[in-house]
Amino acid sequence: MRLFILILILLLLGTFVSAQDSNPDQTKKDTLREVNGLWSIRALKEVTKDYPDAYKKINTAGWYNGIGTGFAYTGGFILAYQLTDAFVYGHKPSWAWCGAGLGFVALSAPFYKMCNNHIYDGIDLYYLEKEKKENSAHLDLGFNPGGFGLRLSF
DSSP: OHHHHHHHHHHHHHHHHHHTOSOOOGGGOOSTTTTGGGSOHHHHHHHTTTSHHHHHHHHHHHHHHHHHHHHHHHHHHHHHHHHHHHHHHOOOOOHHHHHHHHHHHHHHHHHHHHHHHHHHHHHHHHHHHHHHHHHOOEEEEEEETTEEEEEEEO
16 A cells, blocks of 8 residues: 555656646747846856846845855754754753754745845836847948948947
């Protein structure tokens, strides 16, 4: 009976995981919104470096990510140290330190949330600024089909 339940759970898990992949062909994903979870903040900074407002948002997201990661690692270390000391050496864990570790880990969540909000705002600004650059009219001096002259580009 346990084997049957284990197989059923594995089948359901496999079905759930494969059902979440709505686009198995990764080459079709070409916009930042679609692959946001797959891009690092460093890569987003590189993409948005020519768009100052979007770059500023992504840079701010990097700061929030760093602060959140610092709190999460600190809290995880404190908690893991106390529990490992209790299990390995048989000492009684300090529940105050365990609570402090959990507090640090919980404190990291709002920073990660702010990081994600700034990333989404930065991506939206990137597309707005990119569209504005592409749709702006400008006058160039260069070669035209009729020869050398002024060229108006929209």
